[in-house]
Amino acid sequence: MTTSVTNQSVTNQDALQLVVAVHRLIRSLRQSASVRRLQPTQLLVLAELASQGPMRIGEIAVRALCSQPTATTVVTGLESNGLVRREADPADGRATIVELTVLGRDTILSLAHGEAELLSERLSRLTTEERESLRSVTPLLRRLADPAR
Template sequence: MPVSEEDALQLVVSLHRLLRSLRRASANTHISPTQLIVIAQLMEHGPLRVGELADRVPCSQPTATTCVAGLEAGGYVRREPDPTDGRATKVTVTDAGRQVLLSMAHSEAATLTERLDVLPAEEVALVLAATPVLRALTDLPQSRTPITP
C-alpha cells in the first residue's frame, strides 16, 4: 500500500511529540535524546568505536564524539583500547549508564501506561500491535537515498 509523504509526516510528528512528552515526564532530563540512543546502542551491541556509534544513531561523527565526551564526563560511558587495533578506542557503557537508561525507560513506560489506561481497549490493542512493526522499521538499514521500486 503506497504511503503518502503527508501521512508519513503526520506519523513522524506524532511519534516525536509522544516521545518528547514521555521524556519530559522522566526524572533524568539531563541526558539528551542522542545520548540516550548512544547508551541504548552500547547496551544492545556492546563496545563500539565512535564512528560505528555515529552510523547507528545516526548522526555525524563530530556529534557522536561530543555526545560520548559528555557521557564520559558524567560517568555513563568509558573509552577502552580496541583489542583489534591498538591505535583505536571503543566506547563501552558503565553501570551508571545502564542504570540511567533503565531508570528513564521505566519512568517513560509508567507514563505511557497511564496514558494508555484512558484509551478504549481497541485503541490500546492497535498501539501495542504496532510495536513489532515499529521495531522492524527501526532495524531497517539506514538509507540516505530514496528506495525506488
C-alpha cells in the same frame, strides 16, 4: 513511471503526521519523566551501547545516524558525566571502544522504566481495541526504526 501522491496508499502528509505524532509522544514522555535529563542523541547512544555492547565511535555514529565528530562530542559528554568510558580496542590497540559504565547502565534503565511507566499509565486510558491496535503496531515501528530494512 511515477505514481501521483493521491494514488499512493500512504502520502507524504500521512508520513509527516506520523513523524510529528511520534516526536510529540517521545517529547512528552521525556519532559514528564522525573529522571536524569539527556539530549536525544546521548540517550540514543546509551541505548545502543546497552543493547549492542561496546563499540567504536564510527559504529556509534552509524547507529545514532550522526556524523563521527558529533558522535565523538556526544561520547565526550557522556564520558565526563561518568556514563561511558573509553578502553583500548583489544582487536586494534590504536583504536578505542566505548562502553557503558554501571552509572550509564543504571541511567538508561531508569529512563526506560520511567518512560515506560508513564506510557503504561497513558495506555490504560485507551479502550481495549485501541490498546490492541498499538500492540500490533509496535513490531512495525521497530522495523521502520531500522534504517537497514
